Amino acid sequence: MKHDEPMSRSTLALEDMLERREGPSDDLEALTRALSHELRAPLRVIDGFSRILREEHIDKLDADGRRYLDRIAEAAQTMDRLVENLVDITKRAKGDARRSEVDLSCVARRIADRLKAADPTRHVEVVIEEGILVHADASLLPVVFENLLGNAWKFTAKRERARIEVGRTYDPTATNETAYFVSDDGVGFDPAEAGDLFAAFQRLPSSDEFPGTGLGLATVEQIVRRHGGRVWGEGCLGKGATFYFTLGCAPSV
Template sequence: MGDSQKAILNILDDSSAEKLRIEATQKAILNILDDASAEKVKIEATQKAILNILDDSGAEKLRIEATQKAILNILDDIGDERDKADHLNSEMAVEIAERKRVEQELETQQQELVNSNKELEAFSYSVSHDLRAPLRAIDGYGRILTEDYEGYLDQEGRRLLSVISSETQRMGQLVDDLLTFSRLGRQQLQSSDIDMTTLAQAVFQEWSALDAYRALQLELKPLPPARGDRALISVALGNLIANAIKFTRNRDPAVIEIGSRQENGLSVYYVKDNGVGFDMKYAHKLFGVFQRLHSTEEFEGTGVGLALVQRVIHRHGGRVWAEGKLDEGATFYFSLTDMKGEL
C-alpha cells in the first residue's frame, strides 16, 4: 500500500472517529437537553406545587378568617343573648316581686275575710241566741192572753193574737236556722262512710211524717255510698227533701225522685220533684241567705234552708246547683267525694 492510500485511510479513520465524536457529542447534547427538559418539568412541577401550596394557604387563610368571623358573630350573639337574659331576669325579678306583693295582699285580704266571717258568725250566733229568750216570752204571753183572757177579746183581738203567735213561731224557726247556719261554719267534720240510700230513706220518712195526710210518692234509686259527716249530710238532704215536699203541695200525685249519677269521678246526687219549679234566670239567688223566690203567703220558710245545704256541701269539698222550670218542677244536685275521698 502506498503512502497515498495510507494517508487516505488515515483520513477516513480520522473522519470516522470525528463522526463518532460528533455523534457522541450530539448524544451528550441530547442527553443534556433531555435532562434540561426533565429539570424544566421538575421546575414546573415544583412551581405548580408551590402555587398549590399558596392556593391552599389562601384557602386556609380564608377559612381561618371565616372561622374568626363566625366566632365573632357567635360572641356578638352571646352578648345579645346575655343582654336579653339580663333584661329578662330584671323583668322576672320585677314580676316575682309584684306577684309576691299581690300574693301577700291576697293572703292579707283572705285572712281579713276569714276574720270577718268568724266575727259575723259569732255575731249571728250571739244575736240569734239572745233573741230566743224574748221570743219565748212573747209567745208565752200570747198563749196566756189566748187562754186566760179569751173572753175579753173580740174576734179581731183573737185574730191578732193568732198572728202574733204564728209570726213568733216563724221568727223562732228563723233564729234556729241562723244558729244552725252559724254552727255549721265552726263545727268540726266527723268523717265516716255513709250509706246514702239508707240515709235518704230515713230522712224522707222523717219529713213526710209531718205531712202524713198527703200521698207522697217516693222514687228512690240505689245511691252510691259517700264519705262525709253523716249528721251534716242528713241536714242537707233534709232541707232538699223538705223543699220538695213543700213545693209539691198542690200536686196530685206529688212525686219526689232521689237518685245519682257519676260525673268527673264524683258521685252526684239529686232530689227531683214535680212541684211549682222556678225560673232559671233566678237560679243564682237560690242558695243565698234569706233569698226566696216565692212569697211567705204562698209557701212558708225562712230563706235559710238552701244556704244551709250549700254550706254543708261546700265544707265537704263538693258543689250544689239546681235546674228547674216554672210549673214543671225542680231538680237539686250536689256532689260528694267517693268512699276513697278525704275531707
C-alpha cells in the same frame, strides 16, 4: 224598742256576711251565736207553754188537739236543732268536714218518713235509691236532706199527687264524680233565676206563696262546700226542680 228588733238587726248583719263571704270567721261565729240566742228565746216560750198544756190541760183536748200539740212540740224541737246546726256550721267554717261512712239512703228515708208522718193526708210518692253509701260528715249530711227534701215536699204541696226522687248520677262537669240529687214535680223555678238560688235569705218569685226563710239552700251550699263539693239546681216553672250536689274527692262506697 220592739222585742224583734235585735233579731232583725242580727239577721241583716248575718245576711250581709254570708252574701259577701268576707270578714273574720270568728266574727261570723259570734254573730251567729247572738242570732241563735234571739231565735231560741221564742222557742223556749213555745216549749214552756206546750209543757203546761200537756201537764195541766191535756184532759181538755180531744185526739186532734193532742196530735196538734205533739206537732207543735216536734216543730219547736226541729227548729232548735236547725239553730244548733247553723251555729255548728259557722263554728266549723275554718275546718274540713269530719268524714265517716254514712248511709245516704237511710238518712233520706228517715227524713222522708218524718215529712209523711207530719202531713199524712198528702199523696206523695217518694222514691229513694237504696244502698247509697258515702264518706261525709254524719252530723251535716242530714241537714242537707232536711232542706232539700223539705223544699221538695213544700213546693209540691199544690199537686194532688206528687213525686219526689232521691238518687245519684254523675256530675257532667267532672270526670267520674258522683252527684247526688233530689228531684220533684212541683212549682219549679225560672232557669234564668238559677244563679240566685243559694244566696242567703233569697226567695224566688215562684216561692213567694210558700213559707220559708230563704236560708235553707244557703245552708246546703255551705255544707257542700265544706266537703269540697258543689251544688246546683235545674228547673222549669210548673214542671219541678232537681237539686244536685257532690261531696268532693271522697267517692261513694
